Amino acid sequence: MKYYVNDSCIGCGLCAGTCPEVFSMSDSGVAVAIEAEVPAKVLDSAAEAHEGCPVGAIEEV
Numbered sequence: 001m002k003y004y005v006n007d008s009c010i011g012c013g014l015c016a017g018t019c020p021e022v023f024s025m026s027d028s029g030v031a032v033a034i035e036a037e038v039p040a041k042v043l044d045s046a047a048e049a050h051e052g053c054p055v056g057a058i059e060e061v
């Protein structure tokens with residue numbers, strides 16, 4: 001399981017707050033996801049971030 005942040009991200013920061021192990025804010029103000037597989041111990045919080053994105057910018061890869 002991996003996640004990808006698409007171009008519709010509005011930079012609200014919610015995902016990085018919910019699951020900082022996977023999502024972080026880039027210098028350009030939008031979120032990025034780690035390229036590696038999501039660690040098992042943060043699968044739940046990563047899924048919560050996925051579902052909580054207000055613009056649906058987080059995609060499963």
Ligand code: SF4
Pocket residue numbers: 005008009010011012013014015016030031052053054055056057058
């Ligand atoms: S929750 Fe969605 S819109 Fe907000 S920073 Fe994360 S990817 Fe971007």
